[in-house]
Amino acid sequence: MSEANRIEEGGTTPSKQDTVTQPARPRSRTDLLRSGFGRNLGLVVALVLLCIVGVATAGDTFATGANVLTILRLAAVIGVVSVGMTFVITGGGIDLSVGAMVALASVWATTLATQQLAADYHWIFMVSTALAVGAACGLVNGLLVAYGKIVPFVATLAMLASARGLAEIISDRKTQIITVNSFEDFFGGSLIGVPVLIWIFLLVAAAGWVLLNRTTFGRRTFAVGGNAEAARLAGIKVQRHTVALYVLAGLCCGIAAVMLMARTTTGSSTHGQLYELDAIAAVVIGGTLLSGGRGTIVGTVFGVLIFTTLNNVFTLNNLSISAQSVAKGAIIVVAVLLQQRLARRSTS
Amino acid sequence: MSEANRIEEGGTTPSKQDTVTQPARPRSRTDLLRSGFGRNLGLVVALVLLCIVGVATAGDTFATGANVLTILRLAAVIGVVSVGMTFVITGGGIDLSVGAMVALASVWATTLATQQLAADYHWIFMVSTALAVGAACGLVNGLLVAYGKIVPFVATLAMLASARGLAEIISDRKTQIITVNSFEDFFGGSLIGVPVLIWIFLLVAAAGWVLLNRTTFGRRTFAVGGNAEAARLAGIKVQRHTVALYVLAGLCCGIAAVMLMARTTTGSSTHGQLYELDAIAAVVIGGTLLSGGRGTIVGTVFGVLIFTTLNNVFTLNNLSISAQSVAKGAIIVVAVLLQQRLARRSTS
Amino acid sequence: MTDLLNMMGIVKEFPGVRALDGVDLDVRAGEVHCLLGQNGAGKSTLIRVLTGAHQPDAGMIRINDEPVQLNSPTAAIQRGIAAIYQELDLVPDLTVAENIFLGHEPTRYGFSRTHEANTKARSILQGLGHPEIPTNRSVGSLPAAGQQVVSMARALSRNARLIVMDEPSAVLDPEEVSNLFRVIRGLTESGVAVVYISHRLEEIREIGDRVTVLKDGATVATGLDARETPTKELIQLMTGRSIEYVFPPRNEMPDAAPVVLDVVDLSRPGEFAGIGFEVRAGEIVGLAGLVGSGRSEVLETVYGARRAATGFVRVDGAVLRPGRVQDAVKAGVGLAPEERKSQALLLDEAVFKNITVSTLGRFASSGFLNSRAEREAAGKLALELDVRPPGVDQPVRNLSGGNQQKVVLARWLLRDCRVLLLDEPTRGVDVGARSEIYALIRELASNGVAIVLVSSEVPEVLGLSDRVVVLREGRAVHTGPAQEIDEHQVLDLVMEGSAG
Amino acid sequence: ACTSNTPKAEEDKAAPAEQAAVKNDEPGKKVKIGFSAPAADHGWMGAITKATQAEAKKFSDVELIVAEGTNDVNLQISQVETFINQKVDAIVLLPFDGAALTPVATKAMEAGITVVNVDREFDSPFAARTTVLGDNHGMGVSAGTYVCQQLKGKKDAVVAEIAGIDSLPLTQDRSKGFKEALADCGLKVSNRVAAEFTVESGEKAAANLLQAAPKLDAIWNHDDDQGVGVMAAIKNSGRKEFFVVGGAGSANVMRDIKSGSSLLKATVIYPSTQGADGVRLARLLVQKKALGDLVEVEVPRTVQLYAPVVTKDNVDQYLPTAFES
Numbered sequence A, B: 001m002s003e004a005n006r007i008e009e010g011g012t013t014p015s016k017q018d019t020v021t022q023p024a025r026p027r028s029r030t031d032l033l034r035s036g037f038g039r040n041l042g043l044v045v046a047l048v049l050l051c052i053v054g055v056a057t058a059g060d061t062f063a064t065g066a067n068v069l070t071i072l073r074l075a076a077v078i079g080v081v082s083v084g085m086t087f088v089i090t091g092g093g094i095d096l097s098v099g100a101m102v103a104l105a106s107v108w109a110t111t112l113a114t115q116q117l118a119a120d121y122h123w124i125f126m127v128s129t130a131l132a133v134g135a136a137c138g139l140v141n142g143l144l145v146a147y148g149k150i151v152p153f154v155a156t157l158a159m160l161a162s163a164r165g166l167a168e169i170i171s172d173r174k175t176q177i178i179t180v181n182s183f184e185d186f187f188g189g190s191l192i193g194v195p196v197l198i199w200i201f202l203l204v205a206a207a208g209w210v211l212l213n214r215t216t217f218g219r220r221t222f223a224v225g226g227n228a229e230a231a232r233l234a235g236i237k238v239q240r241h242t243v244a245l246y247v248l249a250g251l252c253c254g255i256a257a258v259m260l261m262a263r264t265t266t267g268s269s270t271h272g273q274l275y276e277l278d279a280i281a282a283v284v285i286g287g288t289l290l291s292g293g294r295g296t297i298v299g300t301v302f303g304v305l306i307f308t309t310l311n312n313v314f315t316l317n318n319l320s321i322s323a324q325s326v327a328k329g330a331i332i333v334v335a336v337l338l339q340q341r342l343a344r345r346s347t348s
Numbered sequence C: 001m002t003d004l005l006n007m008m009g010i011v012k013e014f015p016g017v018r019a020l021d022g023v024d025l026d027v028r029a030g031e032v033h034c035l036l037g038q039n040g041a042g043k044s045t046l047i048r049v050l051t052g053a054h055q056p057d058a059g060m061i062r063i064n065d066e067p068v069q070l071n072s073p074t075a076a077i078q079r080g081i082a083a084i085y086q087e088l089d090l091v092p093d094l095t096v097a098e099n100i101f102l103g104h105e106p107t108r109y110g111f112s113r114t115h116e117a118n119t120k121a122r123s124i125l126q127g128l129g130h131p132e133i134p135t136n137r138s139v140g141s142l143p144a145a146g147q148q149v150v151s152m153a154r155a156l157s158r159n160a161r162l163i164v165m166d167e168p169s170a171v172l173d174p175e176e177v178s179n180l181f182r183v184i185r186g187l188t189e190s191g192v193a194v195v196y197i198s199h200r201l202e203e204i205r206e207i208g209d210r211v212t213v214l215k216d217g218a219t220v221a222t223g224l225d226a227r228e229t230p231t232k233e234l235i236q237l238m239t240g241r242s243i244e245y246v247f248p249p250r251n252e253m254p255d256a257a258p259v260v261l262d263v264v265d266l267s268r269p270g271e272f273a274g275i276g277f278e279v280r281a282g283e284i285v286g287l288a289g290l291v292g293s294g295r296s297e298v299l300e301t302v303y304g305a306r307r308a309a310t311g312f313v314r315v316d317g318a319v320l321r322p323g324r325v326q327d328a329v330k331a332g333v334g335l336a337p338e339e340r341k342s343q344a345l346l347l348d349e350a351v352f353k354n355i356t357v358s359t360l361g362r363f364a365s366s367g368f369l370n371s372r373a374e375r376e377a378a379g380k381l382a383l384e385l386d387v388r389p390p391g392v393d394q395p396v397r398n399l400s401g402g403n404q405q406k407v408v409l410a411r412w413l414l415r416d417c418r419v420l421l422l423d424e425p426t427r428g429v430d431v432g433a434r435s436e437i438y439a440l441i442r443e444l445a446s447n448g449v450a451i452v453l454v455s456s457e458v459p460e461v462l463g464l465s466d467r468v469v470v471l472r473e474g475r476a477v478h479t480g481p482a483q484e485i486d487e488h489q490v491l492d493l494v495m496e497g498s499a500g
Numbered sequence D: 001a002c003t004s005n006t007p008k009a010e011e012d013k014a015a016p017a018e019q020a021a022v023k024n025d026e027p028g029k030k031v032k033i034g035f036s037a038p039a040a041d042h043g044w045m046g047a048i049t050k051a052t053q054a055e056a057k058k059f060s061d062v063e064l065i066v067a068e069g070t071n072d073v074n075l076q077i078s079q080v081e082t083f084i085n086q087k088v089d090a091i092v093l094l095p096f097d098g099a100a101l102t103p104v105a106t107k108a109m110e111a112g113i114t115v116v117n118v119d120r121e122f123d124s125p126f127a128a129r130t131t132v133l134g135d136n137h138g139m140g141v142s143a144g145t146y147v148c149q150q151l152k153g154k155k156d157a158v159v160a161e162i163a164g165i166d167s168l169p170l171t172q173d174r175s176k177g178f179k180e181a182l183a184d185c186g187l188k189v190s191n192r193v194a195a196e197f198t199v200e201s202g203e204k205a206a207a208n209l210l211q212a213a214p215k216l217d218a219i220w221n222h223d224d225d226q227g228v229g230v231m232a233a234i235k236n237s238g239r240k241e242f243f244v245v246g247g248a249g250s251a252n253v254m255r256d257i258k259s260g261s262s263l264l265k266a267t268v269i270y271p272s273t274q275g276a277d278g279v280r281l282a283r284l285l286v287q288k289k290a291l292g293d294l295v296e297v298e299v300p301r302t303v304q305l306y307a308p309v310v311t312k313d314n315v316d317q318y319l320p321t322a323f324e325s
């Protein structure tokens, strides 16, 4: 047997056996997980099951185009936040401050001064304020984590408290109503029948996917999250990269703030409450490893859709909030178990 | 050269140098960190600084015995939860459901039926109900994580939703008032001038410390959290141990529920809101690694005390509420940076 | 010939340890420069200083007579220094190609050019003699040997002038090693310098040009001729004493010795099939085979870490429940696994805690631990095995690779096992400690322990075992007394499957 | 005057000539008041604290200590304990959960501190000297009655309800009152969703609700701050076949009502000045003054504020005291 053969069958499996077992499992399990297919299969099934329940229990309303758009619109804001969160978690971090950053960005972008500027010139001033505030908060997070060496959980927890407090101070705890019509018109509008908000979500998700899976930046994110020391030894500037990841998450929060402003026509320090939990839940359910090194944007999008569809189905069925909670817990568990089963089956 | 000699000169450091450098740095840095001393030094300093600020700004009330007891009573409930959380995190997990478990246990232990039983026989029925409910929830968490192989974050998130929903259903969202006087008398009372609640906290913390640092259970917890595969191959029953850790956390939540019941004379589905964040923050600030394998009960207790003292100082000083949030974030960051500096200095 | 690299008076201190205490190293272009030294002598640390991963506390580094500051891995990479680290520095979830080009990915406008990366990776792997490793497979799913190849490919991908290899042969079998040497020769011919670290003196003889010997963090000899310097002298330099590098004599096996471990018809589809052997008290059975032949899997299945599809394992006549490690441990079986970092060590725990983790019950009364007793017991073993530095309170992470391996062994030595399964027990262990481990294994056997030994070094298997089982592609192709077979026959067996 | 429809703050301005009131406003003995309320996670709660602070500033003899808002009863208890340690003269307490704060409030009373209970009631008469309450049940009744009036004759009308935080007793009281009033005219709540008093949650709940109910005649939304989100969602859906009744009575909403162009036709007031009233009463109690306009020499045990319906017709009367959220 030649050298070549021996390794091709990679590792321990003898060649004869291999040719037998090969087709059954073309890739190893880990590989499959990464490709996202096996894992996403479970998510798809979970989502489809949810939809079936939706159709069965509230068919007339659930399956309408308007309702689908409602679900997507609801998914859009938290979806954008979750995309940013996917990057941070894949890179081995966590960001608890997303909700607070959304609040701060929304407040800052709707102050009288900013609105005046937007009214006088263009709504782009509001948007860029929100993005800048988000990115700046993210930058602080990133610096604290990468250079201050504060564990991400604590650093972003501190940001959570500070950003929300700052938002309250700036807004004086008032809900700031947006009076710039051009802003509302643009973001409240539709494009080819699909609301602008949904377009933004799609765009962010697509850009996130490309960035994570098709660029050097994405590869390095996996490396930093999977084995920071190896990444450092390979000459990657781990600290700088970490900062970039948090800035990215902050930027996503800025975008989400703009979307939320459009949805609610307000900026408020109460926006984005508990987004951190929602986003992390969506990311983790989607199959991104909480410990870093493995992440999937597609999974995250599915995670977000599952949660929003769940809420929608519950509401359509007029379920009591308490029963919703209990059911939600049970459904999460079942969905994850199902995923695992499917992922396992599809590989063995 | 004899065998013995060879070893004496051992390692890389010649023996003569060793005797010189030895006293200056008796252990390596990591060791010092691990032993908890260097790290705790930072925490002690942070706490002392806080106290100095407290005395300076509100000396007449801050330094009184009554105020110290107030701080400790506040720390007691979340402290007990945090001790349980320390075990779970050290063992490589996380428990988001602690607050919900506290709520559910408090509600279940104050239902009419339980209170009747307690009134007729002994308050021990209420206490054991709370502990049993907590432990049972913990058991479910543990089984889902260890045998269902659901990532802890998701499994306990599901429990968070379900347990709170269940608490709402059982209590019909009403606050249940405790009418069993013997219960109130015992837990509301004092022993040698110190409130029973504080005794319980001390007891739980001490027991937790012994369990984590002086028993095989604790040693295995570190092993499971540090490297689960290695622990398994070393013959540790990793799954069973994991279950035990979650049960322990649940049990602590049961105890915390009893304490909260005593403090509020109520059971309610709204009890324990956001305890998960508070507890995790205290544990992490205390120096327990979020990724498992390293944990310190003393650090956790300090973490809890820092947060509660901070609250107390804020209340005494009548800071604007929003400013409190901002300051809180800043103080967390400064405290952690300070810790790190001190830990570094004390070793080099 | 001018020196490509001069390192002078390098000092590196870790808290409490002076790992390097004035090391000198000169490397010429186009040579294979071997670094020798005991476990913990400072070889890996020196390498990490050279690659910018550690900052030296004192000393000077010159490249082409030009003083340089290597204050980050990037700086070293830019100066043409690449390394294969002792502890594999791969990202398990990235693909082979992505790992190879990590840090210098082929890109266009920031987008990774996966196709180009794959093509380039394939050609590098081809050059290494492994065109068959799929470049789009995640590295985590490759066996250790495959990962080592990827690590090598990564070093080559940088077009470096100086490549450092820290124990690259530890997980490779003989044929792989000769393949590696072919690659190294190709490199040196084109003027690349190679710094080669290994504990196997035969390899040094075969590939090396010059040798530098480290002892206790200092250079004790440099510029020695790799081929001519007598082994005795090298060992004397490294250890400060002379060691007979031979296997201790076999024990007489009493015929009446009872069968302790009985493995019957064990199989796991895709890994191995129909494996059966028995080990009597006091007997050492060696499993020989190429990397990937399924030896580790057999051991892990016997131990219950993997669940057998068919067959069963008996210890002292009692059948172990399949897939239950606890049962095996309770029955007195111990496993020193192959991957010490991921499978055996609690890296952040103190040495003594790592040693006692499987024996906790012994140091506990009603659950409470007596850590003084623990330290004493662990300390005694650490002394016996010459773990350096000798303190048992430091975290295992700070130990050198070989010393970590000793800690793993100590764990099971402490446990008075009935059956000991040793998977590559001497991987990365230096000559001195190696002969001590051999003696120890023998001594254990003479105390009645049944031992199963897996090693990629055929002489080791043959020299230590009473009987050998030769595995090929997951099947036993030969079973017989070790004395009746020699190295060539074993190699023939594992390659061809026909008894020579 | 206290039983009149006007909120207290306005009453004071409306009746400046009242002798007693003027005398009451004169600076007296220094009063140190501690104030604690739930987390300002929604506009009304934020307004409560702001109004309270503003009211305290008006009096040179009042020192107000404000504790961080919290939804953790454990923390709120400790804040009250801290006030006791500080030996404040009075505590104005808007408890997160009335029953849960009862023991510590009782303790404060026993320590000789005047406790004024606001909005969410204690379960013991010994826990507070005076209680200032909104009328949650009455709010529901007012809203229901208004809806009935507007939908007169329409027997198959579809009425929806967007509640606030569902686990609060006050939400349940409001819903109960609403249900009862609707039942009186033969209607029922066909769809009920709950939000969290925030703009964002209101938008979310309303968006889902509008899907669940393809045709609606009326919506009662418990809270005007979440109402901003509700109206945004309605605007987004482009639907116009129903009218909306608000709750709490924010200035924004009143302006909307005044404009007449909004689907929002009315709101039911739930005064956000309760804390401010609490501060005033606490001051009077500590200074041992009586309530102006009352013959009674003691401040009453309970002051329940009225929940009037604000429509386009009477909005001008309420707009000045409405809270900016």
Ligand SMILES: Nc1ncnc2c1ncn2[C@@H]1O[C@H](COP(=O)(O)OP(=O)(O)OP(=O)(O)O)[C@@H](O)[C@H]1O
Binding pocket: A009, A010, A011, A012, A013, A028, A029, A030, C140, C141, C142, C143, C144, C145, C289, C290, C291, C292, C293, C294, C295, C296, C297, C338, C454, C456
């Ligand atoms: N993550 C994984 N996913 C799928 N298969 C894997 C994974 N890791 C290892 N394997 C397979 O398990 C085997 C491990 O190979 P390894 O080199 O350890 O074999 P071995 O026979 O035990 O070698 P040795 O006898 O030298 O210890 C190979 O067949 C490899 O393909």
Ligand SMILES: Nc1ncnc2c1ncn2[C@@H]1O[C@H](COP(=O)(O)OP(=O)(O)OP(=O)(O)O)[C@@H](O)[C@H]1O
Binding pocket: B011, B012, B028, C014, C015, C017, C018, C019, C037, C038, C039, C040, C041, C042, C043, C044, C045, C046, C086, C388, C389, C397, C398, C399, C400, C401, C402, C403, C428, C430
């Ligand atoms: N990060 C660290 N902290 C503290 N001590 C360390 C650290 N890294 C290495 N050491 C110590 O430095 C010394 C040299 O270790 P090094 O890894 O260089 O040895 P080595 O020669 O490569 O040994 P081996 O042959 O076993 O790989 C050892 O005593 C080790 O314990």
Ligand SMILES: [Mg+2]
Binding pocket: C043, C044, C045, C086, C166, C400, C401, C402
């Ligand atoms: Mg080494």
Ligand SMILES: [Mg+2]
Binding pocket: C292, C295, C296, C297, C338
């Ligand atoms: Mg192997």
